[in-house]
Amino acid sequence: SETYPHFNQSIDEQFFQEIFSGEIFDDSKLVIRILSLAFLIAFTFKLDSSSNKEGGTIKTPKAYSQSLWKSIPIRYLLIVADMRHSDFQHIRLMLQRYLVLSLPHLLPEQMHFDSFKGQTTHIFTRGKRNVVPVSEFGCALEDATNGHGFFKLSKLTDLLLNLTIQSQMPHFENILQAMTVS
Known part of the structure; x- marks a missing residue:
């Protein structure tokens, strides 16, 4: 495996394919999916910002494929992290920050929140x-x-x-x- 001096070691895409395969609403995979999304978004932000800052002089790892990104229910995961604020309070702000900077078009909109109203109440309890x-x-x-x-x-x-x-x-x-x- 190649090393890149200004990046964390990239994780094999197949690892993420397995995490995001299966039922979207599977609670048993929720935490690993949110943590994986955080890694992917942070990695993408670093990749995007470094290639611009460095002018292409540093060897950079390749970006994750579009097929992987299409398999990730990004808005759903963000909504769940938002609605279960106390469970994901330490990672939620980082997810939002990197999404705003790298992938703002993927941020949930009001209609996305409205579509989840009435689902299991543990998602929506907050102080x-x-x-x-x-x-x-x-x-x-x-x-x-x-x-x-x-x-x-x-x-x-x-x-x-x-x-x-x-x-x-x-x-x-x-x-x-x-x-x-x-």
């Missing part, structure tokens, strides 16, 4: 969370872009990051605006 009003976040963003109130925006952003994806959805436009400003 009370802080709520960030859309208008307050929008005002804080506007203040920060005008050069003041950045601390408030930072605090609201921290609160927003700890919310479920479903709770973040109303902030979609403001988040896009914040990304273009930063």
Whole structure:
């Protein structure tokens, strides 16, 4: 096996094919599937960002195939990780961050959450969370872009990051605006 000095050792694609084969809703494979998805997304992000930064001067491992990516129920896994926040709180933010940076088109939308309503209740139980009003976040963003109130925006952003994806959805436009400003 070849080694690549700026990458973790890649894992054989067949390993992931076996993990993602079978019934999509198989709870016995849920944790290994979410961890595998985290590895694949982080690996893809590193691969994408390194080839751009390094200008192709470093030998890089090959990307995982499209057939593998097609076999992964990415949105479903993200929704489950989001709805079972306490079970996946330590990996959920990393998954979201890398997906936003590398594969934003695969992020779940409100309609995806709605399609899972009414399924097994253990997926949807969660404690009370802080709520960030859309208008307050929008005002804080506007203040920060005008050069003041950045601390408030930072605090609201921290609160927003700890919310479920479903709770973040109303902030979609403001988040896009914040990304273009930063």
